[in-house]
Amino acid sequence: MNSPVEFNPDEWVIDSNDRTSLSIKIKKRLFYEKSPYQTVEVFETCDRGKMLTIDRMVMCTEADETSYHEMLVHVPMQTKSSIKDVLVIGAGDGGTIRELVRYENIATITMVEIDEAVVRASKEFLPNISCALEHPKLKLLIDDGIKFVQEAADNSYDLIIIDSSDPVGPSEGLFTQSFYQDVYRCLRATGLIALQSESPSFNPKAFVELNHCLKGVFGKDKVHCYLVFIPMYPSGIWSLTYASKSGISPLSFNRDRVLKFTQKHNLSYYNGDVHQSAFALPTYIKKMIGEG
Amino acid sequence: MNSPVEFNPDEWVIDSNDRTSLSIKIKKRLFYEKSPYQTVEVFETCDRGKMLTIDRMVMCTEADETSYHEMLVHVPMQTKSSIKDVLVIGAGDGGTIRELVRYENIATITMVEIDEAVVRASKEFLPNISCALEHPKLKLLIDDGIKFVQEAADNSYDLIIIDSSDPVGPSEGLFTQSFYQDVYRCLRATGLIALQSESPSFNPKAFVELNHCLKGVFGKDKVHCYLVFIPMYPSGIWSLTYASKSGISPLSFNRDRVLKFTQKHNLSYYNGDVHQSAFALPTYIKKMIGEG
Structure with a gap:
């Protein structure tokens, strides 16, 4: 050749x-x-x-980040309208926080990012993404998220978002059962979680293992994988996962509320049809996670 | 660096x-x-x-082809159960034909592929994809698809599938208004088409122009873009397009029929939820094609 x-x-x-x-x-x-x-x-x-x-x-x-951040935040936030206290692990670029602060019903956001260099770089060079990192509702801690949830009080959050990088380096511990057992314990009785859960194509092993781990902690019928197109992640197909402590369906959102919200905030990716459709998995992916 | x-x-x-x-x-x-x-x-x-x-x-x-071929074929075929005569332009690897011959209601399939080398290579090295290229219902012509539709009789097909490569080289003429005017003319009054319509991320100009062209020929409300995850295409997000001459909605499929069909044929990607969900477009893509 x-x-x-x-x-x-x-x-x-x-x-x-x-x-x-x-x-x-x-x-x-x-x-x-x-x-x-x-x-x-x-x-x-x-x-x-x-x-x-x-x-x-x-x-x-900057061109693609809305798909990830909007789908990670608005799927749980539109599913349950009474969320007050939110914990975010990771999320150093700030995009998840920017989406969260759109909600007036949120009272507090605690963000635990291990690496201040990510926050500093994002604040300086990615202002469109990091723009809410000084928001008055936000308590930003530079700390180890794993240690934080180990020490956090029981039943203290309505929503926990795990916005991590891949399971190598400092994020590795965010893909373990003991971490999610702590997350589960910190959640209130009707609490929700949403997380980055890897690509079924690019990281199939991590994708399957994390799904299995979450089902072990939350229960099989309370964990729901959903898919997002992210062109600038390898393979373009990426999964997020929603889980609830009490079994609230992620499809139980109010269409009218979503429509008003997306129009008011001029969202780029998320809308009511996309919220529902993201949970429709191709058959081979259902089979990968034992749902086919 | x-x-x-x-x-x-x-x-x-x-x-x-x-x-x-x-x-x-x-x-x-x-x-x-x-x-x-x-x-x-x-x-x-x-x-x-x-x-x-x-x-x-x-x-x-081989790992990903079912997503493309199943979505290209089963979306129109499940939408209209009375399809008898099918024309396929391109499709030299044979995957589209393999999916079509699953339907007993189809009487004839005419396939027009310009390059016999694609057919020959696929027959020799991709038997799992090309396996139906000798099927008795199939009339395989090595010829120019553009010329073929120019000369084809009016009202002669129930479904026309354009399974082409990108708009460079011999496929360029498959992305023009005059080609689709011929396609429209060859379709019966309740006929459908389905086609590969490029990536909104990797080929945004071709994606938008083709959508505009199709709406000019079929009418704005008769053209419906849908999305498929194809990890081994650059960006992973790829569009197909369904259009109908008479305004049949692509969501008017029978869920029970789909379920029986997908189970009988052990499909890999396509299912009823995915059929419906593929038409739910992220807001930025709706805006690209004037639907937002």
């Missing part, structure tokens, strides 16, 4: 496993820091706006 | 535009031919089975 195709790292960022690789063309690097936990970088891409990576895994691009 | 990352073409196949690039690890190349139209190749990948590419654009992998 021909000579090798070279991806010059001044021109391309590569998010890869050993079988599939997504390369995104960049104009320049804006931020680089080896924190105690990981390598944090921000790039100016050619056509996806600015992009945050951790250990060269794409966390978000 | 560091030294360039090299993708050795003996080890990786790269499907790329100038901003985003998907690389798929391969074990070896099984077929290579420069046909009069394009370069046709088949590879053994590391974890997606065998893969067909045309001019180094991924057409299908």
Whole structure:
């Protein structure tokens, strides 16, 4: 065949496993820091706006981040209208917080991010994503989320969002049964969780194991996987998971309320049809998680 | 930064535009031919089975092809149960034909593929996909699909499927108004079409222009875009489009019939929930095609 195709790292960022690789063309690097936990970088891409990576895994691009952040937050928030106290683990770029502060019914948001470099880089270079990180309802702690939930009081949150990177490095402990047992304990009786739960195509093992782990903690019929198109994550198919302590269906949202909310806030990805449809899984994915 | 990352073409196949690039690890190349139209190749990948590419654009992998072929065929076929005569343009790998021959109500399938090299490569190396290319209901013509529909009789098909590669090379003419005017003319009064309509993320210009073209020919309310997860296409988000001459809604399918059919045929991706949900578009995609 021909000579090798070279991806010059001044021109391309590569998010890869050993079988599939997504390369995104960049104009320049804006931020680089080896924190105690990981390598944090921000790039100016050619056509996806600015992009945050951790250990060269794409966390978000300005062009696509709404799909992830809107679906992670509005699915649980529209399902239960009485959420007051929210705990967020991870979420250093701030996109999840930006979506949460749209809700007047929320009284407190506690965010626990382990790496202040992610917060600092996002505040400086991703203002459209990090814009709510100074919000008065937010208590932002730079701390270990695993330790935080171990020490948190029982029945203290209505919603816990786990907005983590992949299960390597500091996020590894966020994919364990003991972590989710603590999460479960901290939730109020009608509490909900929503989390990033990996790609059934790019990370099938982590996707399946996490689903199994969550069903072990919450009960099989209280855990619901849903899918989001994220073009700048490798494979483009990504899962989030909703679970509830009391069995509230994620499809029990109020269509009129959703319509008013999405129009008022001019959302980019989320709408009522998408909320419902995201839970319709292709048959092969249902089979992967024992639902087919 | 560091030294360039090299993708050795003996080890990786790269499907790329100038901003985003998907690389798929391969074990070896099984077929290579420069046909009069394009370069046709088949590879053994590391974890997606065998893969067909045309001019180094991924057409299908054995691991993912069911998502595309099942959604292209079963959405129109389950919407209208009385389809007898089907015309297929392109589809040289045979996956679309394999799905069509599952229906006993179909009397004739005429397939017009311009490049016999695609058919030959698929028959030799992709037997799981091409397995129905010798089916007695199928009339397979190696010919120009554009010329074929120009010369075809009025009102002669119940369903026309356009299963094409991207709008470069021989497929370019399949993305024009004059082609779809001929398609419209050849359709019976209650006829349907379904087609590959590009990615809103990877090929946004072609996606928008094709949607506009189809609405010009069929009427704005008779054209319905739907989405499929295809991990081995760059960006992973891909659109198909359903349109009807008489305004039959693609959501008017019979759930019981779908359930029986999918169970009988042990389908991999398509099911009733997925059929309905695929038409729920994220808000930004609705806005791209003037529906937001």
